Amino acid sequence: MRAPAAPQTDPQGGQGAQAVARALSLLSLVGRGGGPGLTLAALAEAAGLPRPTARRLLLALCAARLVEQDRDSRRYHLGPEAYLLGSFAEERHGLLQHARASMLRLADQTGDTVLLTVPQGDHTLCLDRVEGSFPVRTHALMKGDRKPAGIGAGAMAILAALPPAEAQAALLRTRPLIAEFGPGLVNDLAADLALARDTGHALNPGRIVAGSWGLGVAILWPDGRPAGALSIAAIENRMGFLRQAELVAALNRECHLIGRSLAALEPQRRSA
Structure with missing residues (x-):
């Protein structure tokens, strides 16, 4: 540590x-x-x-x-x-408080696992995990797991929401840590980052655990900075192209709702 x-x-x-x-x-x-x-x-x-x-x-x-x-x-x-x-800080900084209802809705609607990821410097932390009803689940990311920037769909969505130079610098600093997850992963994540910027969402096509896929969308503060990300994790055969579009639309809806909730905190952030 x-x-x-x-x-x-x-x-x-x-x-x-x-x-x-x-x-x-x-x-x-x-x-x-x-x-x-x-x-x-x-x-x-x-x-x-x-x-x-x-x-x-x-x-x-x-x-x-x-x-x-x-x-x-x-x-x-x-x-x-x-x-x-x-507990005093929760109202101001408690993203989970604002995201929990969205996570429950997504898990209920999709049947898959919903994850809330938050940035921590050059790493990200899985803040919460809600299981859907589908019996076959992926366990590539668990509540409390801390990973280098870009490892996982939620982490990649956060990275893609940063200014390009800042995101590239984070990948460069964590390059040795990322390389420990597998050969060629550094280059794969660079490609995934470019794609996430183009599409507005992140896709993890089993980069870390074979067959474990994920889709992620960033939750934004009003100034455009990422507060965190919601992601949906599922086995590969539940991530077909058409279903991906449905899941991304659902993630976007919920992230927008959370963003509106966070916007109410912005006057407090500016006055601090």
Whole structure:
């Protein structure tokens, strides 16, 4: 696990600013540890800190109730104050709150799996997954999965919604990570990105898992920046050309509705 890039320390802030940056890095890592939690050793290594330093900062986070340590496993988890702060932020930043009804409708209408993906720097995170009624499902992307930019239909839709230079730079930075998923995938994703820009939606024709296809459409803020993406995943024989058109139309309708909901938040974003 790699630690998030720490902000540059402010010469005026000195050691205090550095300690804050390190503590925030640890807090982010604890959050990404999910249900199992993370050990002190794992957190110290991921953050690039000596164990005594990591422990001291974690104790401070525990005192603030942002982090807690399980008494039995000794692993660290997010604390109740982190949950409370997250609930306060939900109305402003909670894309899932705005997208959930659309996901349920799409899963009910199509019978396939519907995914909500959000950008995280040069990666994307699968925020939620809703299963349809069709008994044969694809499990190439699960809730909580974090992938490099462009890996998956939702991730590609987000990439295609970025300015071309920005999207190309993201692909370049994550090239070594993408290459780990398979030979030739870097070139395939470059072609998929060009196609997504032309068509307005992303298609994943089994790039990561053979037979597991996906279609994705970006959810946009009013300024055109991607807030996330909805995608539909299904086995290959449910992704014929005519059905693709139907699924893309349904995705576009729902993404437009979510975009309208997000637009109501824009005055708050501008005033922040």
